[in-house]
Amino acid sequence: MHSLIDPSLGLCESQRSKEYNGDEKLVERSVNNLEWTDSGSTLAVVEDARCPHHFSLPIQYFCLDYCNGEGCFCSECALTKHANCDVRTLREAHSVVISSVVCKWANQLAARLENLRIVFAQQLQDKREEWTTRLQESHASLYRVTNDMDASLCEMEASLVKWLSDLHQEFMHDLEAIKTKTMSVIDSYAKNATTLRQQRRLSHTDLLLFYNANYANLRQMLLGLTPRDSERVAQAECKHLKDKIEAMNKCALQVTETLAKLDQNIRNYGQVPTAPVSTPM
Known part of the structure; x- marks a missing residue:
């Protein structure tokens, strides 16, 4: 019966009854631990055993104080x-011990349940604080x-x-x-044209003198070294x-393409890592 008793009660080891044969040789008889799970078979086994101190008497009582071991x-x-x-009969002791074991198991289960509840609540609080911190960090990062x-x-x-x-x-x-260069070319053409028109009214002698005096300019104008160069420059x-x-x-x-990429990167921020874009200047 004591195989079901909690170790704190001092009843955890298997009870062995000692029997003496005709030659007074000590014989140890152990009680199977599993037999204590059934009250009927348990009591029958214990009652069949003999007292280790008085072999002629059967075991009928149990000490709840477990005195003298x-x-x-x-x-x-x-x-x-x-x-x-505190001595009880085997049936009374069986009920008392089973009740005490069940009560102790219930207390242990209640304590374990309370510990689990506290641990779960603490873990839940830790997770809450962790996710609160992460959310705050995310807000700050954003x-x-x-x-x-x-x-x-x-x-x-x-x-x-x-x-x-x-x-x-x-x-x-x-x-x-x-615009300035173009107007300069136009003014040069107009000035040369005006000069040539005015010289047509001169006498032949004065006209020859004019051409002789302005030979270089006229040659430059006719060959296009000045006006045409200016025209080419303007072109x-x-x-x-x-x-x-x-x-x-x-x-x-x-x-425009850079701004479009930037807009796409902003929309995809947090989903796909994007490379920084640069604006051509």
Whole structure:
């Protein structure tokens, strides 16, 4: 019976009854631990055993105090060695011990359940604090990223406006220079034409003197060294201005593509890592 008793009660070891044969040889008889699970078979086995101190008497009593390291014994031992102990019959002791074991198991289970509840609550609180911290870090990171993006966009906008303003000023300066050169060529043609018209009214002698005095200028004008060179320069400047406009359009397309990529990166932020983009200046 004591095989079911908790070790704290001091009843965990298997009870062995000692029997003596005809030659007074000590014989140990152990009680199977599994037999104590069934009260009927248990009591039958114990009652069939003999007292280790009084072999002629059967085991009928059990000491709940487990005095002298003895649990089961006979009536003689109950009256002598265990007179001051809490002695019960086997059936009474069986109920008491089983009740105490069940109560202790219930207390242990309740304590374990309470510990699990406390541990679970603590783990839940830890997880809550952990996810709260992560959420705060995510909010802070998102706030920093948003501020960085706003600053980058403002800087990009300022750079883009400055770049467009510089291009506009440079374009207008080149256009004004081309206009000045073109007007200079036109004025040169007009001046030469006016001079030639005026010289037609001169006499032959004065006309020869005029051509002789202005030989170099007339030769330069007729061969196109001055006006035509200026015309070619004006044409080249116009072509250069056209190339610059095409370059500006190409750069504007690149800026548009960069802004589209930036918009896509902002939409995909946190999903797919994106490479930083640069604006051509």
